[in-house]
Amino acid sequence: MKEDHLYPNGSRELAERRNALAPEVAEAFRSFSKAVFKEGALPEKTKQLIAVAVAHVTQCPYCIRSHTTQAVRKGASQEEIMEAIWVAAEMRAGGAVAHANLALDEMHS
Incomplete structure:
Protein backbone atom coordinates (compact mmCIF):
# COMPACT_ATOMS: atom_id res chain seq x y z
CA MET A 1 0.00 0.00 0.00
CA LYS A 2 1.36 3.43 -0.95
CA GLU A 3 1.84 6.00 1.77
CA ASP A 4 0.22 9.41 1.60
CA HIS A 5 3.52 11.26 1.74
CA LEU A 6 6.72 11.44 -0.25
CA TYR A 7 8.71 9.01 1.90
CA PRO A 8 6.99 6.07 3.57
CA ASN A 9 7.90 5.47 7.19
CA GLY A 10 10.56 2.84 7.52
CA SER A 11 9.20 -0.37 8.94
CA ARG A 12 10.26 -3.92 9.71
CA GLU A 13 7.88 -5.11 6.97
CA LEU A 14 9.51 -2.92 4.31
CA ALA A 15 13.00 -3.96 5.44
CA GLU A 16 12.03 -7.63 5.32
CA ARG A 17 10.57 -7.23 1.83
CA ARG A 18 13.69 -5.41 0.60
CA ASN A 19 16.00 -8.01 2.18
CA ALA A 20 13.99 -10.94 0.80
CA LEU A 21 14.49 -9.68 -2.76
CA ALA A 22 18.30 -9.84 -2.46
CA PRO A 23 19.20 -11.60 0.80
CA GLU A 24 22.91 -12.09 0.12
CA VAL A 25 23.39 -8.46 -0.82
CA ALA A 26 21.32 -7.30 2.16
CA GLU A 27 23.47 -9.37 4.54
CA ALA A 28 26.68 -8.10 2.95
CA PHE A 29 25.47 -4.52 3.35
CA ARG A 30 24.55 -5.11 7.03
CA SER A 31 28.01 -6.59 7.66
CA PHE A 32 29.69 -3.69 5.86
CA SER A 33 27.68 -1.16 7.84
CA LYS A 34 28.56 -2.82 11.15
CA ALA A 35 32.25 -2.83 10.22
CA VAL A 36 32.22 0.81 9.14
CA PHE A 37 30.53 2.12 12.29
CA LYS A 38 32.38 0.06 14.90
CA GLU A 39 34.95 1.69 17.16
CA GLY A 40 38.27 2.06 15.38
CA ALA A 41 40.75 4.83 14.68
CA LEU A 42 37.69 7.09 14.93
CA PRO A 43 35.30 6.80 17.86
CA GLU A 44 31.76 5.67 17.09
CA LYS A 45 30.37 9.10 18.02
CA THR A 46 32.62 10.80 15.46
CA LYS A 47 31.60 8.32 12.79
CA GLN A 48 27.93 9.03 13.49
CA LEU A 49 28.55 12.80 13.30
CA ILE A 50 30.23 12.27 9.93
CA ALA A 51 27.22 10.22 8.85
CA VAL A 57 24.62 16.38 1.74
CA THR A 58 23.00 13.33 0.13
CA GLN A 59 19.62 14.52 1.44
CA CYS A 60 18.53 11.07 2.59
CA PRO A 61 15.71 11.59 5.11
CA TYR A 62 16.01 8.05 6.45
CA CYS A 63 19.75 8.48 6.99
CA ILE A 64 19.31 11.87 8.64
CA ARG A 65 16.88 10.43 11.18
CA SER A 66 18.78 7.20 11.76
CA HIS A 67 22.26 8.69 12.14
CA THR A 68 21.03 11.61 14.25
CA THR A 69 19.46 9.07 16.61
CA GLN A 70 22.67 7.00 16.63
CA ALA A 71 24.83 10.11 17.21
CA VAL A 72 22.74 11.01 20.25
CA ARG A 73 22.99 7.40 21.52
CA LYS A 74 26.77 7.59 21.15
CA GLY A 75 26.88 10.77 23.24
CA ALA A 76 26.77 13.58 20.68
CA SER A 77 25.25 16.81 21.92
CA GLN A 78 22.71 18.82 19.97
CA GLU A 79 25.42 21.44 19.41
CA GLU A 80 27.82 18.85 17.95
CA ILE A 81 25.11 17.55 15.63
CA MET A 82 24.25 21.06 14.44
CA GLU A 83 27.93 21.87 13.85
CA ALA A 84 28.23 18.72 11.74
CA ILE A 85 25.21 19.87 9.71
CA TRP A 86 26.78 23.31 9.22
CA VAL A 87 29.98 21.66 7.99
CA ALA A 88 27.87 19.73 5.48
CA ALA A 89 26.13 22.94 4.38
CA GLU A 90 29.48 24.70 3.87
CA MET A 91 30.88 21.79 1.88
CA ARG A 92 27.82 21.57 -0.34
CA ALA A 93 27.82 25.32 -0.97
CA GLY A 94 31.59 25.26 -1.41
CA GLY A 95 31.18 22.83 -4.29
CA ALA A 96 29.04 25.37 -6.15
CA VAL A 97 31.59 28.12 -5.53
CA ALA A 98 34.50 25.94 -6.64
CA HIS A 99 32.66 24.75 -9.75
CA ALA A 100 32.09 28.35 -10.77
CA ASN A 101 35.60 28.00 -12.22
CA LEU A 102 34.12 25.78 -14.94
CA ALA A 103 31.61 28.44 -15.95
CA LEU A 104 34.26 31.18 -15.79
CA ASP A 105 36.62 29.12 -17.91
CA GLU A 106 33.87 28.36 -20.44
CA MET A 107 32.87 32.03 -20.71
CA HIS A 108 36.44 33.10 -21.37
CA SER A 109 37.51 30.48 -23.87
Whole structure:
Protein backbone atom coordinates (compact mmCIF):
# COMPACT_ATOMS: atom_id res chain seq x y z
CA MET A 1 0.00 0.00 0.00
CA LYS A 2 1.36 3.43 -0.95
CA GLU A 3 1.84 6.00 1.77
CA ASP A 4 0.22 9.41 1.60
CA HIS A 5 3.52 11.26 1.74
CA LEU A 6 6.72 11.44 -0.25
CA TYR A 7 8.71 9.01 1.90
CA PRO A 8 6.99 6.07 3.57
CA ASN A 9 7.90 5.47 7.19
CA GLY A 10 10.56 2.84 7.52
CA SER A 11 9.20 -0.37 8.94
CA ARG A 12 10.26 -3.92 9.71
CA GLU A 13 7.88 -5.11 6.97
CA LEU A 14 9.51 -2.92 4.31
CA ALA A 15 13.00 -3.96 5.44
CA GLU A 16 12.03 -7.63 5.32
CA ARG A 17 10.57 -7.23 1.83
CA ARG A 18 13.69 -5.41 0.60
CA ASN A 19 16.00 -8.01 2.18
CA ALA A 20 13.99 -10.94 0.80
CA LEU A 21 14.49 -9.68 -2.76
CA ALA A 22 18.30 -9.84 -2.46
CA PRO A 23 19.20 -11.60 0.80
CA GLU A 24 22.91 -12.09 0.12
CA VAL A 25 23.39 -8.46 -0.82
CA ALA A 26 21.32 -7.30 2.16
CA GLU A 27 23.47 -9.37 4.54
CA ALA A 28 26.68 -8.10 2.95
CA PHE A 29 25.47 -4.52 3.35
CA ARG A 30 24.55 -5.11 7.03
CA SER A 31 28.01 -6.59 7.66
CA PHE A 32 29.69 -3.69 5.86
CA SER A 33 27.68 -1.16 7.84
CA LYS A 34 28.56 -2.82 11.15
CA ALA A 35 32.25 -2.83 10.22
CA VAL A 36 32.22 0.81 9.14
CA PHE A 37 30.53 2.12 12.29
CA LYS A 38 32.38 0.06 14.90
CA GLU A 39 34.95 1.69 17.16
CA GLY A 40 38.27 2.06 15.38
CA ALA A 41 40.75 4.83 14.68
CA LEU A 42 37.69 7.09 14.93
CA PRO A 43 35.30 6.80 17.86
CA GLU A 44 31.76 5.67 17.09
CA LYS A 45 30.37 9.10 18.02
CA THR A 46 32.62 10.80 15.46
CA LYS A 47 31.60 8.32 12.79
CA GLN A 48 27.93 9.03 13.49
CA LEU A 49 28.55 12.80 13.30
CA ILE A 50 30.23 12.27 9.93
CA ALA A 51 27.22 10.22 8.85
CA VAL A 52 24.84 12.99 9.95
CA ALA A 53 26.78 15.48 7.84
CA VAL A 54 26.93 13.19 4.80
CA ALA A 55 23.23 12.37 5.13
CA HIS A 56 22.46 16.07 4.86
CA VAL A 57 24.62 16.38 1.74
CA THR A 58 23.00 13.33 0.13
CA GLN A 59 19.62 14.52 1.44
CA CYS A 60 18.53 11.07 2.59
CA PRO A 61 15.71 11.59 5.11
CA TYR A 62 16.01 8.05 6.45
CA CYS A 63 19.75 8.48 6.99
CA ILE A 64 19.31 11.87 8.64
CA ARG A 65 16.88 10.43 11.18
CA SER A 66 18.78 7.20 11.76
CA HIS A 67 22.26 8.69 12.14
CA THR A 68 21.03 11.61 14.25
CA THR A 69 19.46 9.07 16.61
CA GLN A 70 22.67 7.00 16.63
CA ALA A 71 24.83 10.11 17.21
CA VAL A 72 22.74 11.01 20.25
CA ARG A 73 22.99 7.40 21.52
CA LYS A 74 26.77 7.59 21.15
CA GLY A 75 26.88 10.77 23.24
CA ALA A 76 26.77 13.58 20.68
CA SER A 77 25.25 16.81 21.92
CA GLN A 78 22.71 18.82 19.97
CA GLU A 79 25.42 21.44 19.41
CA GLU A 80 27.82 18.85 17.95
CA ILE A 81 25.11 17.55 15.63
CA MET A 82 24.25 21.06 14.44
CA GLU A 83 27.93 21.87 13.85
CA ALA A 84 28.23 18.72 11.74
CA ILE A 85 25.21 19.87 9.71
CA TRP A 86 26.78 23.31 9.22
CA VAL A 87 29.98 21.66 7.99
CA ALA A 88 27.87 19.73 5.48
CA ALA A 89 26.13 22.94 4.38
CA GLU A 90 29.48 24.70 3.87
CA MET A 91 30.88 21.79 1.88
CA ARG A 92 27.82 21.57 -0.34
CA ALA A 93 27.82 25.32 -0.97
CA GLY A 94 31.59 25.26 -1.41
CA GLY A 95 31.18 22.83 -4.29
CA ALA A 96 29.04 25.37 -6.15
CA VAL A 97 31.59 28.12 -5.53
CA ALA A 98 34.50 25.94 -6.64
CA HIS A 99 32.66 24.75 -9.75
CA ALA A 100 32.09 28.35 -10.77
CA ASN A 101 35.60 28.00 -12.22
CA LEU A 102 34.12 25.78 -14.94
CA ALA A 103 31.61 28.44 -15.95
CA LEU A 104 34.26 31.18 -15.79
CA ASP A 105 36.62 29.12 -17.91
CA GLU A 106 33.87 28.36 -20.44
CA MET A 107 32.87 32.03 -20.71
CA HIS A 108 36.44 33.10 -21.37
CA SER A 109 37.51 30.48 -23.87
